[in-house]
Amino acid sequence: MITREPRYFPPPQDWRGQIGRQVLTTTRDAGRAMLLLAEAVWCIRHMMARRSRQEILKQMVAGGIKSLGVITVVATFTGMILALQTGIEMRRFGQEVYIGGAVMVSMLREMGPFMTGLILAASVGSAIAAQMGTMVVSEEIAALELMSINPVRFLVMPRLVAMAVMTPLLSFYSCIMGVVGGGVVGMTQLGVPWSAYIDNATRFAENKDLFVGMFKAFLFGIIIVITACHHGFGTTQGAVGVGNATRRTVILSFLAILIVGYFVTRLFYV
Amino acid sequence: MIRFENVTKFLGGRPVLNGVTFEVRKGETLVVVGPSGTGKSVTLKHMVRLMTPDEGRVMVGGEVISEAAGERLERLREKFGVLFQGGALLEWLTVGENVALPLREKTDLSEEEIEERVTVNLKLVGLEGDIDKYPSEISGGMRKRVGLARAIVCKPEIILYDEPTSGLDPVSSRTIDQLIDSMRNELGVTSVVVTHDLHSALSIGSRIAMLTGGRIAELAEPAAFVQSSQEEVKLFLESQFITRRGEWERNMP
Numbered sequence: 001m002i003t004r005e006p007r008y009f010p011p012p013q014d015w016r017g018q019i020g021r022q023v024l025t026t027t028r029d030a031g032r033a034m035l036l037l038a039e040a041v042w043c044i045r046h047m048m049a050r051r052s053r054q055e056i057l058k059q060m061v062a063g064g065i066k067s068l069g070v071i072t073v074v075a076t077f078t079g080m081i082l083a084l085q086t087g088i089e090m091r092r093f094g095q096e097v098y099i100g101g102a103v104m105v106s107m108l109r110e111m112g113p114f115m116t117g118l119i120l121a122a123s124v125g126s127a128i129a130a131q132m133g134t135m136v137v138s139e140e141i142a143a144l145e146l147m148s149i150n151p152v153r154f155l156v157m158p159r160l161v162a163m164a165v166m167t168p169l170l171s172f173y174s175c176i177m178g179v180v181g182g183g184v185v186g187m188t189q190l191g192v193p194w195s196a197y198i199d200n201a202t203r204f205a206e207n208k209d210l211f212v213g214m215f216k217a218f219l220f221g222i223i224i225v226i227t228a229c230h231h232g233f234g235t236t237q238g239a240v241g242v243g244n245a246t247r248r249t250v251i252l253s254f255l256a257i258l259i260v261g262y263f264v265t266r267l268f269y270v
Numbered sequence: 271m272i273r274f275e276n277v278t279k280f281l282g283g284r285p286v287l288n289g290v291t292f293e294v295r296k297g298e299t300l301v302v303v304g305p306s307g308t309g310k311s312v313t314l315k316h317m318v319r320l321m322t323p324d325e326g327r328v329m330v331g332g333e334v335i336s337e338a339a340g341e342r343l344e345r346l347r348e349k350f351g352v353l354f355q356g357g358a359l360l361e362w363l364t365v366g367e368n369v370a371l372p373l374r375e376k377t378d379l380s381e382e383e384i385e386e387r388v389t390v391n392l393k394l395v396g397l398e399g400d401i402d403k404y405p406s407e408i409s410g411g412m413r414k415r416v417g418l419a420r421a422i423v424c425k426p427e428i429i430l431y432d433e434p435t436s437g438l439d440p441v442s443s444r445t446i447d448q449l450i451d452s453m454r455n456e457l458g459v460t461s462v463v464v465t466h467d468l469h470s471a472l473s474i475g476s477r478i479a480m481l482t483g484g485r486i487a488e489l490a491e492p493a494a495f496v497q498s499s500q501e502e503v504k505l506f507l508e509s510q511f512i513t514r515r516g517e518w519e520r521n522m523p
Contacts, residue, residue, distance in 0.1 A: 143358035
């Protein structure tokens with residue numbers, strides 16, 4: 001059941017009690033989020049149903065296509081900054097021709113998925129948390145459960161599938177835009193010809209960089225949806241609760257993206 | 271049909287229901303009244319196991335719903351249609367799609383059959399012309415009527431109404447009351463209505479239960495209810511300007 005009764009525990013008496021309460025609450029929240037993920041994955045077997053397919057496509061457009069504009073701007077400028085910063089230093093040694101490789105590898109391995117993850121957490125994650133929270137407050141989730149419609153299958157699964165597909169694609173797109181942005185800076189500011197820039201970029205990057213970056217983005221997509229749905233479903237206290245759920249979703253998604261990103265890099269490159 | 275046996279429920283550390291025992295009979299309309307914060311909606315939520323009692327049990331049709339889970343709970347919940355306070359309509363679906371939702375998700379009916387059922391039910395609540403509108407385009411009273419059409423579209427045995435007339439003008443309130451009455455007369459369903467509107471309660475209820483201080487202060491037919499000697503009931507009647515003989519008698523079913 002997604003609809004939960006408010007549980008009451010007497011307030012802790014001292015600081016040890018407060019720490020204990022915090023540890024228990026955090027552990028319980030993490031456990032519930034994992035269970036939500038497991039249930040959503042189990043519901044993927046229904047994804048080919050007509051209504052689910054339509055909803056998945058709708059979420060792909062809402063979460064993915066509508067984020068293209070902001071991702072284009074952020075990724076292009078990220079590539080431009082990377083090229084400028086590394087190019088200025090490398091020019092001191094006469095090696096500015098190598099900025100193509102530096103930008104390409106940085107974008108594929110780290111900056112592409114990382115920037116895409118942050119943008120989607122702030123835009124799509126917060127929107128999902130606010131929507132779920134409002135649905136809890138206006139008793140729409142309770143109504144679904146009473147109609148024996150599983151909210152995880154009806155709401156979470158389509159968003160999970162949509163974001164698991166769209167985040168890697170958007171990450172790849174942001175890498176392309178970053179490399180293009182870096183190339184423009186290389187040509188106009190550092191005097192690196194376009195052909196030399198691209199030649200360098202493709203020589204240094206490996207298939208592994210692309211796949212690890214896409215894998216990271218895939219994980220980020222899942223993290224964003226599960227964090228948003230978990231906090232949205234846990235909303236209490238009306239409009240204030242919706243605001244809190246949205247804020248917590250953005251903060252925790254950012255933290256999880258950073259931490260998971262580090263461990264994936266360590267797993268594949270150390 | 272529904273039986274509460276010694277149900278106690280604590281919320282925020284204080285008892286909201288305190289050993290409540292009563293029964294809803296098949297085919298009747300039981301109206302639960304009482305001041306705000308006395309556990310009326312909590313009582314309703316126990317009937318469909320959106321809440322679980324801390325003590326005691328709730329039975330539906332001889333089965334203990336307060337301990338049911340999984341498919342058994344789903345099967346028991348299928349007996350119910352619930353009209354929520356704000357209608358609880360999904361905002362991104364049209365009126366027609368909202369009413370069709372349980373049919374599309376739970377039955378194997380063809381699209382033609384679903385459309386027919388939706389039209390019939392919307393006609394019943396007088397909204398057949400608003401099938402393509404979104405919830406944001408209709409009034410509060412209309413939202414409740416759409417919620418009612420959705421609640422009855424799967425032909426439930428029991429309908430629960432949570433504050434069906436709150437926030438509505440007197441004319442819309444009367445329309446909702448008439449709809450609740452017609453549900454019982456035409457469909458023969460058992461109804462439980464939670465409200466603090468005594469005028470409405472007296473005109474639609476087969477019996478009226480008054481909740482106060484976490485217990486049932488009075489449970490009687492309308493005529494006996496207004497004659498109650500309980501102090502809480504007298505106060506509640508007086509607060510809504512209802513005298514022992516009055517206007518309400520003309521509206522009694």
